[in-house]
Amino acid sequence: MFEYFQRTSNRPLFPEVTEIDLQLRDDWPLISLQSLSVLIDMSRIVSMKISSDHFYQYHQNTWMNIKIFINKAHNLSSLIIHNSFNRYESSQTIQNLHSILPRHIKHFQMPINHLNQIQMILERCKNLATINFDMTDVKFCKEVIQWFADNTINTSCEEGYKRVAVWLGKKNIQSTEVNCGSKRIKLTNNSSDS
Numbered sequence: 001m002f003e004y005f006q007r008t009s010n011r012p013l014f015p016e017v018t019e020i021d022l023q024l025r026d027d028w029p030l031i032s033l034q035s036l037s038v039l040i041d042m043s044r045i046v047s048m049k050i051s052s053d054h055f056y057q058y059h060q061n062t063w064m065n066i067k068i069f070i071n072k073a074h075n076l077s078s079l080i081i082h083n084s085f086n087r088y089e090s091s092q093t094i095q096n097l098h099s100i101l102p103r104h105i106k107h108f109q110m111p112i113n114h115l116n117q118i119q120m121i122l123e124r125c126k127n128l129a130t131i132n133f134d135m136t137d138v139k140f141c142k143e144v145i146q147w148f149a150d151n152t153i154n155t156s157c158e159e160g161y162k163r164v165a166v167w168l169g170k171k172n173i174q175s176t177e178v179n180c181g182s183k184r185i186k187l188t189n190n191s192s193d194s
Contacts, residue, residue, distance in 0.1 A: 033069035
């Protein structure tokens with residue numbers, strides 16, 4: 001069916017779609033994600049949700065296909081990744097999830113289970129305005145809020161049940177080096193109290 005539409009039509013069947021909700025089951029879908037471009041105009045997508053409880057089963061080629069698909073959505077500003085972190089989650093799965101994040105998104109939601117994932121997300125997605133983190137532990141919510149208090153300026157956090165909503169301010173400046181033309185100067189605090 002998709003091959004027929006690709007041959008007979010120069011435009012997508014549903015060109016006005018701006019939101020997409022992909023619910024991936026344990027098996028990879030029968031159609032490839034690239035085939036969806038026959039149905040929708042990916043450049044018009046501004047909001048996307050991808051759900052799967054089986055990310056840990058995906059091979060590297062599958063991750064590449066997901067990344068290519070997401071990158072076709074040039075105007076994407078909101079991305080939700082829904083995944084229940086469970087005993088099958090590995091650091092490789094988490095790295096794969098982070099690698100598919102488009103750098104230009106402004107609003108993001110994803111489950112996290114370690115504080116170091118926050119830094120990974122912020123380093124990759126420089127334009128974020130809001131983040132919603134889902135988590136399995138209520139205590140971890142407090143740790144996430146404290147992380148933002150320690151590492152950002154003018155960030156607001158709101159705690160919900162196993163969720164933290166974050167309105168991002170600016171990252172604290174951690175570097176002690178200043179560039180002056182082609183020279184780098186390291187600033188030190190050598191003052192002593194008399």
